[in-house]
Amino acid sequence: MEASEPVRGGMRSFTWEEIGQRNGRGPAPQERWLVIDRKVYDISRFCRRHPGGSRVISHYAGQDATDPFIAFHLDKALVRKYMNPLLIGELAPDQPSFEPSKNKKLVEDFRELRATVERMGLLQPNHAFFILCLCHILMLDVAAWLIIWYFGASLVPFLFSAVLLGTVQAQAGWLQHDFGHLSVFSKSRWNHWVHKFVIGHLKGAPASWWNHLHFQHHAKPNCFRKDPDVNMHPLFFALGKTLSVELGVQKKKFMPYNHQHKYFFIIGPPALVPLYFQWYIFYFAVQRKQWVDLAWMLSFYIRFFLTYLPFLGVKGTLGLHLLVRFIESNWFVWVTQMNHIPMHIDYDKNVDWFSTQLQATCNVHQSLFNDWFSGHLNFQIEHHLFPTMPRHNYWKVAPLVKSLCAKHGIEYQCKPLLTAFADIVHSLKDSGELWLDAYLHK
Numbered sequence: 001m002e003a004s005e006p007v008r009g010g011m012r013s014f015t016w017e018e019i020g021q022r023n024g025r026g027p028a029p030q031e032r033w034l035v036i037d038r039k040v041y042d043i044s045r046f047c048r049r050h051p052g053g054s055r056v057i058s059h060y061a062g063q064d065a066t067d068p069f070i071a072f073h074l075d076k077a078l079v080r081k082y083m084n085p086l087l088i089g090e091l092a093p094d095q096p097s098f099e100p101s102k103n104k105k106l107v108e109d110f111r112e113l114r115a116t117v118e119r120m121g122l123l124q125p126n127h128a129f130f131i132l133c134l135c136h137i138l139m140l141d142v143a144a145w146l147i148i149w150y151f152g153a154s155l156v157p158f159l160f161s162a163v164l165l166g167t168v169q170a171q172a173g174w175l176q177h178d179f180g181h182l183s184v185f186s187k188s189r190w191n192h193w194v195h196k197f198v199i200g201h202l203k204g205a206p207a208s209w210w211n212h213l214h215f216q217h218h219a220k221p222n223c224f225r226k227d228p229d230v231n232m233h234p235l236f237f238a239l240g241k242t243l244s245v246e247l248g249v250q251k252k253k254f255m256p257y258n259h260q261h262k263y264f265f266i267i268g269p270p271a272l273v274p275l276y277f278q279w280y281i282f283y284f285a286v287q288r289k290q291w292v293d294l295a296w297m298l299s300f301y302i303r304f305f306l307t308y309l310p311f312l313g314v315k316g317t318l319g320l321h322l323l324v325r326f327i328e329s330n331w332f333v334w335v336t337q338m339n340h341i342p343m344h345i346d347y348d349k350n351v352d353w354f355s356t357q358l359q360a361t362c363n364v365h366q367s368l369f370n371d372w373f374s375g376h377l378n379f380q381i382e383h384h385l386f387p388t389m390p391r392h393n394y395w396k397v398a399p400l401v402k403s404l405c406a407k408h409g410i411e412y413q414c415k416p417l418l419t420a421f422a423d424i425v426h427s428l429k430d431s432g433e434l435w436l437d438a439y440l441h442k
Helices: 016-021 054-058 066-072 076-086 104-119 127-151 155-180 188-202 207-219 241-249 257-267 272-287 291-337 353-358 368-374 377-385 391-408 417-441
Strands: 012-014 033-036 039-042 087-091
Touching: 012 016, 016 033, 033 066, 039 076, 054 207, 066 076, 066 104, 066 207, 066 353, 076 087, 104 353, 104 391, 127 155, 127 188, 127 291, 155 188, 155 207, 155 291, 188 207, 188 291, 207 272, 207 291, 241 417, 257 417, 272 291, 291 417, 353 377, 368 377, 377 391
Parallel strands: 012 087
Antiparallel strands: 033 039, 039 087
């Protein structure tokens, strides 16, 4: 059968070579196709209307997107109805179900693991768990105010209140992450509604901004130009062995990267939230006309200032807010980067879903403290493989993931918390040295 000829039912058939050219960058730069369960879809126009954002779906243009499609969507039958108008054909009978370059046995084994996870009910949430998470956040928030109200605005209660409010922000960050990943309710819209409340009213950030960035990160973690979490390369940091050497060979020097493991402590954990996120989220909401998100954000700031202004005055309230953001920023950066920066960072090589996630993520040892401190993101591997899985079930699927890694000779990294923190610095030092060597000698 010739490629692109009509097949039964009026459907056209395609080869992987044809599909691979429709990636938005090839001979037909305006065309974007992808494959799901052997069906070929033209997303060239739809990508702009994609509920998850245009970029996250475009990152799979020219590729098989079956596993990410299954991973990200709850009601797949409903989504497929919306996909029907995009269907233009299917893979030719002589074509494999996914790119020939991918590990066939690994893909099949992971899909069997996914089926096992579903049979075990590990994608079903325990609502009591998330209610307790929300309650403990609200209790800490109230306790912070009570300390100022009862003890006054002197230095010790001010600092103690700031620590509690910083904890509220960190823990609310983990909780909004649950709703953003559709991990709490069976209906997507219910998750979206509560997500707006938690990230908007409890944290003062827009849900649309988080969705725009975070879904891309999960689709292609640590893939330069596709994962926005590594966009600090090359302007601020040289990340990954391959990219750092490439930067050096090109004689590019935006920063003294050989010292990046030092200035990370200045422009990284302390500064990300208070000096960047704090203003950019407002720009994002206004620029994209996300008025509902903006209203939720403003409700946070109105509540915060009405709560503390009578006790602390304008300067004291602004100082408290800045200190809280500083605490939150350190907490957020160390936890979120310990699983990714030390791992493989490169351009997208279009490997299978399992390998994509394993090469970009690592775990941190389980303990009650680590689970709470990181919002269960110490199970980053399991979270990336099954992004809609409720976090209280990660520990249950971990042995199955380890077994699959062992079967295929894939490293499953798990380390102590402090080691994970130190590895961020070590990896920055290593990539900085690789850049310097290439910059001077290659």
